[in-house]
Amino acid sequence: MFALVDAVAFYASAEKVFDPSIRKRPVVVLTNNDGCVCAVSPEARKLNVPKFEPYFKLRNFLQQHQVVIRSSNYELYADLSSRMMSVIGRFCDNQYIYSIDESFLQFTGFQSIINDWYAYGQEIRLAVWRETKLPVGVGFGITPTLSKAANHAAKKLAGYNGVAVIDDDHSANEILAKMSVTDVWGIGGRLGKKLNMMHIHTALDLKKQNPKHMRKQFSVVVERTVEELNGQVCLSWDDVKQAKQEIFSTRSFGERVTNIHDLKAALSTHCSIVAKKLRQQGSMTKRLVVFAHSSQHEGNFYKRSFLYDFPVPTSDSRVLANAVNEILPHIFAPGVRFYKAGIGAIELVSEQYMQGDLFSPTLDNKKLMGSIDSINKMFGKGTIKLASEQQTKTWEMKRAFLSPRYTTRWSDIPKIQC
Template sequence: MYALCDVNSMYASCEKVFDPSIRKKPVVVLTNNDGCICAACGIAKRMGIGKKFVPYFQVKDALQKAGAVIRSSNYELYADLSQRMMDTCARFAPDIHIYSIDECFLYYGKSDSAPPQGWDALATAIRKTVWREVRLPIGIGMGLTPTLAKAANHASKRIDGFNGVAVIDNDVKRKLILSQMAVTDVWGIGSRLGRRLNVMGIKTAWDLANQNPTKIRKDFSILVESTVRELNGEVRNCWDDVRAAKKEIYSTRSFGQRITDMTQLQFALATHAETVSAKLRKQKSLASAMSVFATSSPHDNEGYFSESYFHRFTVPTNDTRNIISIAQAAIPTLFKTGVRYYRCGVGLVDLHKEELFQYDLFNQSTDSPKLMACMDNINARFGRSTVHIAAKGFDQKFAMRREFLSPQYTTRWRDIPKIIC
């Protein structure tokens, strides 16, 4: 049996944890640089405001008129509360797989026999415990496969009568829930695939479950075939105990304000280079090549400008100093006087496992593993960028705009809530 625990409107719900004064108000959370809406609480959704990925400036007046509370993305707070939620859920199962910042799968083994208290009671206990200890509202769906657990989770939130908990442990419940789900509500079935299925008369999840898996594989793919089999209780999806190393690592971000100064562009590229270097070392890889780019905004009146720079290392590296030096060397190519830069980034490609790479006898590596390990250990203990390369600068004018940022209640000393009693 599998269980999927999913936080309701994660970012908006996190904003309400330490601020009870907004728990009964519509809350909307914005993306980087306060650009678009990325999350809205249930109250905001019922009011018809807070549609995802709508530019904030377009709905600013409507949100203000509705009395909505606006928040910038507080990633530090969300990550900490996510970990607390995962730790709480992990106590209720022998195995856990963290699927995303707001979702995790619990696995109870191949046996479908219910615990003494029953699956519904267990799911209810998990939900109540997470609310009591973390103050996050979650929905829990249980099923014999991950796809059925996803379907049950959908029912727990979207189908009347389930109230946050749904369990698919027999064919009666399976038919009841799947027949009330559109085929595009099934995990892995997107809108484009859904349109093709609709043309074939497959409108609901139950319709899809009753298809011939072999024919579906022939008409679509092995992934859709696996979905059909999972909807019928056959486990086909699984997760690896060890996450595979990334084949490419990128760090990109738009600026909080347009920059026209070469020095600030250098600082920004050095910051991204340091970020990707640390990620590269974390997965114990080496980069054979890197890409650097800088662009203006296509929405500015001055015209769109975009330039990139590609470099292949003679010896693969994961040393921050080597990667930053190439980012700095790209500046003459990327910088153009008069351009109002909106975004830049650094990417590492053609990655190799560090322990398996065969070095060239005639080209010596200039990396300093001990120095990089020292930097990483200090930053891991005392916080990111406690020690950093001076090329990043100290007067950065491109920091991400977060005008509506709430306190980082759990990760910053000065923001820790004070209780007066």
């Protein structure tokens, strides 16, 4: 048996964890630079607040209905996600964290001791709520795809109260008949339109198709999806996620950047982010791409990008920042109002199998980077930074409605007055 556990409107729910005063109020969370609505709480969903609509278009409507507005608080979300996944992991013998708010579970050694899957799902929900105050939905299925479908039913179909179980053909048909074909895991909007033209409108319609025929019409992925809907396990995950082949850090600016020092500060920050991700997955980069550009909606669009090859692969933040410092004069241009910038490590090698060069010694200081990572993990992101990151803050993204970083900053720890 498999399960998919995910949080209900995770970003919006996370905002309510340390602020009980808004737990029953509609809440929306905005994207970078407070641009668009990216998360809507169940209360706000009842007001038909659309996702991914620009905030400026909805401002008056949200104020009229007293909707709570929050900027994206990524530090808080990441920490609460880690806590949630830790709780969920206790209930299975194989866990695969699929995204920041979704986790697949497998119960190979648990099936003999679990008599009631519905009750077990409610136990998971209660434990997560008790320890993190995050509401979750739990879907059980005899394949990963059916567990995803059961999770959809648990959260969005009436009568399931947060938990749904697909353990036979009858329970599968009952739920799949109520699902659009595009609600099936792996079936996107474009593919859904093609399936609709073949009179395949519901998930149950897709389940009834011939797998081999679907493979000829579309792909092996659709074939496996049909087989999974019929109870045959075809999809699996690795015990350890595969290392990324490229790592990027990019972001648009809260205000237009017009001087070289601000641009350098932004790119140096991206260097630290990329270097940290490299170290986390045990990789090093041989090549770096650095870019910056103005807005396409303004006149005289300007864009520059450069490649930098390292003589020895690296994951040291300082080495990446020095490379940016060399490239910067070729990217910056006076008078340009820079809208976005970023860097990418695009040719990665494993640190474990990296072979050194006798004539080109590495400039990496692994102990120093390890100390920085440990301190930032213990005392909060950004406790220690590169000096070049500290030059200015004008380039940072706009977050006018940012809630406190309750769990990652000492200054933001909740205070209780008795």
